[in-house]
Amino acid sequence: MKGLKKRAAVLAAAAALAISGVTGCGTVNADKVIAKVDDTEITTGLLNFYVRYQQGVYETNYAQMLGGIDAMWSAEVGEGKTYEQSMKETSVELLKQMCVLEDHMDEYEITLTEAEKEKIKKSAEEFVKANKEEDLEAVSGDEETVERLLTLMTEQKKMHDAITAKADTEVSDDEARRKGMQYVLFSFTKTKDDGTTETMTAEEKKDLKKEAEAFAKSVKNEKDFEAFAEKNGYSAVDSSFGEGTTAPTEDMVKQLNELKVGGTTDVFESDNGYYVGRVTSELDRDATDQRKETIVQERKQEKFKEVYEGWEKEADITEDKKLLEKLDFEKQGVTLKTEEADAENADADSADTGSAEESTDTTEE
Template identity: 45%
Template sequence: MKQSVKRMAVLIAAGALALTSLTGCTSFDNDDAVATVGKEEIPAGVANFYARMQQAQYETYYAPMMGTTGEALWQQEMEEGKTYEESTKETLLLNLENLYLIRQHAEEYEVALTEEDTKAIEEVAKKFDEDNALEEKEAVSGYKKYIEEYLELVTIQSRMDPKMKEGVNEDVSDEEAAQKSMKYVYFPYSTTDADGNTKDLTEDEKKELKKTAQTFADTLKASETKDIDALAQKSGYEVKTTTFDSESTAPNADLVKALDALTTEGDVTDVIESDYGIYVGKLTSLLDREATDTEKTNIVAQRKQEQYDSLLADWRKETEITENKKVWNKIDFEKQGVTAKQSDDQYDDAADAE
């Protein structure tokens, strides 16, 4: 959640909005509750503002990258029987409820807004007000009290995040994090011409390629140095390098399995066939120090995230949460597009407010 929260705070501070479509006025009262967390109601104004800021990111940045429009994006099927909009809104409401839960437990961790936080939040809300016209503010519930409420929530969450992750066991052994390394050559069952057009090999061509790969593997195994780089260069093939463990599936699960079974550094696999080509791999290290240390960091981060998620799950079980879908469903992404217009000013303090 923290990454999206930071991006959201920066967008609020540094961007103005443009409505790409508008079918009518907001059909709910901003003070209507979209959900109740314990004894605390989540105003539709806060929920709408949060949802529209997220929508602006998707429609401004992600939709063009995916080669589609904002409206078309939301109509796409994310999973069986659920559109991208429905799936996204489901996650947004869950995240918003969690923000309120976290604030309700902040006192237990001695977390509270500072004077600097309050000042920064007020400045961000003021700039957003100045950067957007009335129509945009009405459409996204972009009024001072809702913006400030939202920024208070994300500021407290950012302070709570490290505290909720404190105390996990940070000792990770080499055995637990062990990463091996490989070099491999891939013989694809396709060719690409100068114009970038790809053509699949015929069955006869595949048989010839397998003979080539087998010769490569046999030659490499028989050589004294097993220098895969030199042999590949001589044969006109590219050598790739990566690290792995027994759970890895890239670049190919069968290749990983074959290399993981080797016990001596420098050993070479047999040819490994896949649907799209053939691999020949060489085990270059039984314990890649750099990759193993990185994996230790990843394991600790995963433990911290699991503790964070577990706390949230416990708080949700202990707290009565009710959702007013009738109000929440009125926040419709398809019928009202929102994109971000970059402001000429930069508001670096906004990220600090988070």
């Protein structure tokens, strides 16, 4: 079956998953238990179906930019671990998380509505109906497995929303404050006559620093930092700064924090050039509001982590890591199926058969 192209819809609806195809051959023992969370079993079949979707997303969208499918999955991502190993281990962890959350749904009064259950059931039925038996085997896509994964993912989303809803979302201006600033960069990169660029020599950098220092001295007496910069052939950049800010340079931000509105900094060096900056406002409204949103998201993440890790410690979780090796990304490829691919397949089928019959690869959503 080497080189045989298969196509299969992976999921639809409830978990916002997509349609994909599989290539190659091979099946796993779907009934083997790869992990347990208390009394809840996670089968190899459930993991296979989940991980094949993840695989499809990456092979379709990122393979080319990452050097091709084989290079992508064999690339190391740290600690001697390949991208494939990392992907599979992460998928197991997410499934275990779903099961832990499922065990605590009562504490947040979370249930699936009849409409949600019906939608999940219908999606599973349509998936099985739309695909060939051999394709379903390759991705462990039987109706029960598809329905189980969709259920877990729907429960996970509802639990995540319920837990993070208890995070504090009140953030004051002072807590999120971002002040306005403008700065000029005297870049170490110069453009040659032929349009190419190169880094300045040490001597040129010394001359550039004198230029930056002269600008810093002169602009201190000017009310309009930007206008003065433009008048002298420089470009002023609008930005903001506050707690935790380190750009353009950490030392420059430290001095900016000590200045009042209108105050101008000394010259600060970075890897890419010299900077001179000025405080333009005590409160950058847009930047402060954006920082508020970030703080709220950080609090929600921390709340979820706090609650989940407490439950995880209490749970009896086991895993058979050897079974992960049975899921081979190189022997069993997966790619997302697009509308363009469907059109090409239909054209090819029509040319081969001389008919306009609907392709058997067509998948209903």
